[in-house]
Amino acid sequence: MKKVLFSMLSLAVFWTACQSKPAAVENTATPATTATPAIDNSINTPKFKVKDKSQYSARFLAELQDHVMPQNGEVSLDGNTVIFHGDRMMLSPFNQLNETIVLKGNQNNINIELSIKAVNYSSIEYTMLLQENGKSHTSSGQAHVPATFFLGSESIENPADGISILAHNFSIDAKDDCYGEITIAKDEKTNKFIGKIFKNCNGKLSELDQDNSPFLSE
Numbered sequence: 005m006k007k008v009l010f011s012m013l014s015l016a017v018f019w020t021a022c023q024s025k026p027a028a029v030e031n032t033a034t035p036a037t038t039a040t041p042a043i044d045n046s047i048n049t050p051k052f053k054v055k056d057k058s059q060y061s062a063r064f065l066a067e068l069q070d071h072v073m074p075q076n077g078e079v080s081l082d083g084n085t086v087i088f089h090g091d092r093m094m095l096s097p098f099n100q101l102n103e104t105i106v107l108k109g110n111q112n113n114i115n116i117e118l119s120i121k122a123v124n125y126s127s128i129e130y131t132m133l134l135q136e137n138g139k140s141h142t143s144s145g146q147a148h149v150p151a152t153f154f155l156g157s158e159s160i161e162n163p164a165d166g167i168s169i170l171a172h173n174f175s176i177d178a179k180d181d182c183y184g185e186i187t188i189a190k191d192e193k194t195n196k197f198i199g200k201i202f203k204n205c206n207g208k209l210s211e212l213d214q215d216n217s218p219f220l221s222e
Contacts (some may be wrong), residue, residue, distance in 0.1 A: 017184055021129060028156075030221065036095070046083065051078040051079070051080075052069055052078075052079050052080075053064040053078070053079070053080035054080070054081045055080075055081065055082045055083070056083075058124070059081075059083065059124050059125050060081065060124055060125055060126040060127075061123075061124060061126050061127045061148060063148070064148060064149060064151060065156070067150075068143070070151070070152040070156060071072060071151050071154075072097035075167055078125040080121070081095070081125075083125065084096055084098070084125050085101055088154045089154075091144065093154070094172075095125050095126060095149060095153070095172075095202075096122065096125045096126065096149065096172055097171070097172045097189060097190045097197065098122035098125070098128075100122070100123055101123075101125070102121065102122060102123075103119050103121070103122045104119070104120065104121045104122075104193060105119075105197050105222060106118070106119050106120075106201050107120070107188075107197060107220035107221060107222060108200070108220060108222075109190070109218035109219050109220040109221065110218050111216060111217070111219070113136055113137050114134070114135070114136050114210065114212075114216055114217075114218055115135040115136070115218075116132060116133070116134055116135075116201065116212075116218055117132070117133040117187075118131075118132050118133075118199065118201055118220055119131045119132075120131060120186070120188070120199075123146070125149075126148055127146055127148045127149070127150045127174075128146065128147050128148075128186070129144070129145070129146055130144060130145065130146070130147055130176075130186060130221075131143070132144070132201060134209055134212075135170075136162035136187060136205055136209045136210055136221045140207060140209075141206050141207035141208070141209045142182065143179050143203070143205075143206065145176060145178075146176075146177050147174035147175055147176045147177065147184070147185075147186050148174060148175055149172065149173070149174060149175075149216070150173065150175050153172075153173070157170060157171075157216075158170075158171040158172065158173050158187055159162070159171050159189070160187055160189045160198055160199065160219075162191060162198060162219075169189040169190075169191055169192075169198065170189060171187045171188060171189035171199075172187070172188055172189065173185055173186070173187050174186045174188070176203065178205070181204075181205075182203075182204055182205035183204060183205075184201070184202065184203035184204070184205075185201070185202045185203070186199065186200075186201050187199055187200045187201075187202075196221060196222045197221070197222050198219070198220060198221045198222075199220045199221075200217055200218075200219065200220060201216070201220070202217055
């Protein structure tokens, strides 16, 4: 009787152990499967950190990432501050999103009124009213910080004192043979914005270039 009882107990223990093994395997496999997608070693690029992607255009972020070379270190964007390969700089002259300004200027027979809105830290919307010899032309669109902004700095000379001020360039969206560029700076002495615009395709009016485009200020 004892041998029969012992055999039955042994069979029960064996059956219980067999039933419990699949549960143990299933429990351990679940976290491993969940954790796998979080590991991504497929791309060998420098660290590219963006605190809030909504503060920049998707095109700017994609183009900037393409210009980042693996040997040059880390790039990070936090609001209007960019740390590019160890150098800290401002991406835009505007510290507030949706900030709007109006710049005006005249030179010889050319008068310009340029309205600008900071859509984000890499893009602006503009409307330009150009007047020349009694005729007028209005154009509007968007302009963007080029992804190669880190290759060099721009400046605008204030004719009031002859001092050059660090400036920011925005390339105008254009089609066919049209082109344009808006340069903006903030004069810390007066706390006012200044700028220039270079642009062709102005209807029947003159092309705006280095020679005839007037200095603009608030």
